[in-house]
Amino acid sequence: MNRFNCTAVQQFWAIAKLYWLSSEKFNVLALFTILGVLLFANTQVKVLLNTIQGDLISALAAQDRTRFWQGILMAFGGIIFFGFLNSGYSYLRERIGLYWRKWLTHYLLNQYFRDRNFYDLSNFHKDIDNPDQRIAEDVANFCQQSMQFLVNIIESIFVVLAFSIILWSISANLVIALVIYSLLAYTITIVLYGRKLTQLNIEQLKKEANFRFGLIRIRENAESIAFYNGISQESHKVKFLFAHVYKNFQRLILWSEIYLNIFKNQFGYLTLIIPALILGNQIISGEIEVGKVTEASGAFGQVAFSVNLIMYQFEKFTKFAASINRLYVFSEYFNQPRKQIDSTRNIDIVNDSRLAFDNLTVQTPNYQKNLVKNLSLSLEPGQGLLIMGDSGCGKSSLLRALAGLWNSGTGVIVRPKLEEMLFLPQRPYMILGTLREQLIYPNDQVDISDQELEKVLYLVNLSDLGTRFGGLDVEQDWSDILSLGEQQRLAFARLLVTKPKYAILDEATSALDVNNEEHLYSLLVDTGTTFISVGHRPSLQKYHQVILNL
Template sequence: MIGLDAIDAVTTLFSFAVVLWNIGGVFSFDWHGHHFHIPGYLFLGAVITTLTASGILERFGSPLIGANYRQQHFDADLRAGLMDIRRNSEQIAFYGGEDAEHLRLSGYLTHIATNWRSVVRYTWRVNFIAEIYTGIATVPLWLMLAPKAMAHALTFGLYSQINSAYTQVRISLEWFIFNYADMATLRSVLQRLGEFERTVSQQPETGIERFASEIPSVQIRDLTLCLPDTKPIARIGNLTLESGERWLLRGPSGSGKSTFLRALAGLWRHGSGAVSFNMRQAMFLPQRSYVPSGTLRQALSYPATPDRYETLSCQRVLEAVNLAGYSHRLDEIADWGDVLSPGEQQRLAVARALLFRPAILFLDEATSALDEDNERRLYEALLSALPGTTFISVAHRDALCRFHDHEIVLGDGNAVFSVLEK
């Protein structure tokens, strides 16, 4: 709507600017012995007057842009807080954290209310200036026509024509003034979108490089993991994971195990070195599985479309991961992230891997929520169904050693490679 009004204002301005220029005549005067002629002085006066008023409005009304920007920020904080509570309502209830959450949300609401008062104050200031200008907008025209009136060169008919043309030109030029509040909101939105676009379009920082490869092995060259402040976490060095090998990644908490997998996935760029593998045939199973809402078939097939796998295949993998009880509910719509327990969600993630049949499978404590029997059952299913797949598992339990033939131990900033004894 603002854009259409702007087009209409520009069209009206060009139409009546010519009329006002022609009928306004020339303003002539002498100054220190020099004679001056200003053609179209009424049009120029309207432009100068409006630009002056617009400058004053921008000077005193520009804080409205920042206030609108902050309002969007505080509104977003409140929405994010409410979503966080909804997502973690059960954990909050177990902790009895209602008072803490009430305090946190009250803080968000206080920020919104405080800033809203600023928005109202600056909006009132903008409207006050606009109304003052509207009240005195015809005064400059009377001042500019005073010489003609005193020279008895201003007839009633000429004044009517000049006033009509001047009013149309002034209204067209006042588009910025009367749309300033809406423009301030739009400018604040564009500012946030601009920041978002700059963040998204930023070139990846130099660091760990990833290269796509068609070979089945995972190649790691001179890999060093660092924190964002360049402090080293672990040095992996050179390593080749051949097709079909099963590697167990172990080490104390904070030694860089999950960071190592994030670096392989391209989610961690802090450090140096390079990794290459067949990324199209690789699959990552995080500790906390993502389960989208919709049908169970959609959740099981994710990230592929639900029509990619046959019903019989879906039922078989559910049975393999001890979720046979859900086989008849494949087309049932539900919020499966709430229906399934954490352990069931991890079993569902393994079922996805059995469907996808990746050449390389990364498991970041993907069975940590399971008991030993279910964990053993899942690894046996994976090894049986995917004998040629390369496995890299992050785990703490010694029971998983028997399902792997190599080990990487992270500690003291270095990686130690060894062959596991069966």
């Protein structure tokens, strides 16, 4: 179980140090200092209120009216001040957590997009599930919970120091009892409940994410499911996913709400009895005032809660440990060197101002099947290459190798840098944005006027697109409101806008009629772009100088 604690701490620090050992931490150190001052002041007010509570009981027992009302006035003042302090440090805690989340989110996003890691995760490392949830939810939970636990720990240290002095001044036996009580509470909680609750929370996060992903897939493929009338099968699938959520959550609440709560409630209420047991004889004999029991009980409870913070917030702690694990695995993926079966069985890519394949063999990523074998050809600038063949013969896989998405195989690919190439897949990617952003994608900005963009739309037979949807700067869900043929023409317009030196078209006109397809290829030929096409129609052959049959 100690190994469980050490693992959680090591994983936590591996993520936390990214921010707190960076230069960005200086932006929040002033806020953190103010936070510490407020926590210290908050502790002193707690000590004052606890002392006043004991004085009020003693004043009532002694029937001392003046002392009683003085205590009431001081208590009201302390409560008002206590409210301001709590609000202040809560605000600063959330503000620091927000700064931390912003930095960590940007860091992970940079890692996610670096070297197209998002593609590798999606296709080759599916054991790291739901990266979207890890970046969005797990980062938020990690930063917020970290700050909450950190503030609780700092506050607990102040509370233990301040109230232990009070307890020692009343009776040294109270401090000894407190140490024994705390050791028992910590040991029992960690040993009996630690690993089980953490594992259940990890499983719950994973199963909830899978259930949500299943619902998202239905939303994104609603039309296809409706056409297939696959309602029954899809319904069974998501209900099956939810059944796993339900079953695991049953076990989780059994452990957290029954087993753990029985122990917490029984052990927690001992703090009300222990001070009375220790001080009972002194009160009865008149050695100390009766209010000292109240003061000691309050101080004992404060220190016991602070020392045993893990026991009282153990359910939150195990959920936090689960999210740490998911975030740690995700973060460590980016720091690990990419595993390769054999460096001699990887395709070499050489950057040059031409396109060529030299004795190229393309294999599936698991190296178990040859898709293209011993291919050699060279494409002159301005020429077109048409790749044809039966479905599943490796046409798209050859393009994946050309783009550097797959490197399983042997041989050499000579190609220009990716910045000089534009890939058009069969199913165009429609970004969330305006029509202008669709046309200039994947660039952020292109020096082109509205008139030129409208001319491009006219050339690809989409001249009415701007007027239909409110102009070039109106955001729409383009993948939803445009047909596949319109999307393919819009994607083709990107070629005319960005004017790449090289273009790769993977059945990029498959949804178009022959006339529209011939018109677009005529425009492409006129640009002088060197291009590679994957297609089935014989009518495409006249636009390509080299034909490759796989």
